[in-house]
Amino acid sequence: MKTRILMVFTLLIMSALMACTYGKKAETTMPHADADALWSYITVANPYENWSFWPGKDGIYPGQSPHGAFLKLYANDIAINAVKAGMKTMPDGAILVKENYGKDKKTLMAVTPMYKVPGYNPDAGDWFWGKYGPDGEVMAAGKPKGCIQCHAAVKDNDWIFTEAE
Secondary structure, three states: OOHHHHHHHHHHHHHHHHHHHHHHHHHHHOOOHHHHHHHHHHHHHHHOOHHHHOOOOOOEEEEEOOOEEEEEEEEHHHHHHHHHHHOOOOOOOEEEEEEEOOOOOOOOEEEEEEEEEEOOHHHHHOEEEEEEEOOOOOOEEOOOHHHHHHHHHHHHHOOOOOOOO
């Protein structure tokens, strides 16, 4: 009887460990540098709305063109941990997602992520940029000239305008 209980307990522990390992593996699988893959990742596989806000930018805050009158800035755990560690550049896999709102603070105009992909675009900090409509329609993605030209003004800050507060 004790052997049977020990065997069942061992199987339960092994099952739990396998479930944790599977969950962790799925959680850390990053998307390819592709507009559809990134959208799927940030809205289905690992929804950005469940991420933390960028440090010092909790909730909605005033923005400016070209992004919107008001913004929300989310960051995945990779980016948040880099900020907390005081890193000057984001590590591979860091994703920042900005929601761009109209003047009424309610109308979502676009979702604009930046995704750090190793070797993707060394001339622009290895960032993959995207701009999506509220419904996920791809408006720009990859190496958009406008994004890169604008963000080049802050290339010494890893192409990121918003500093952690």
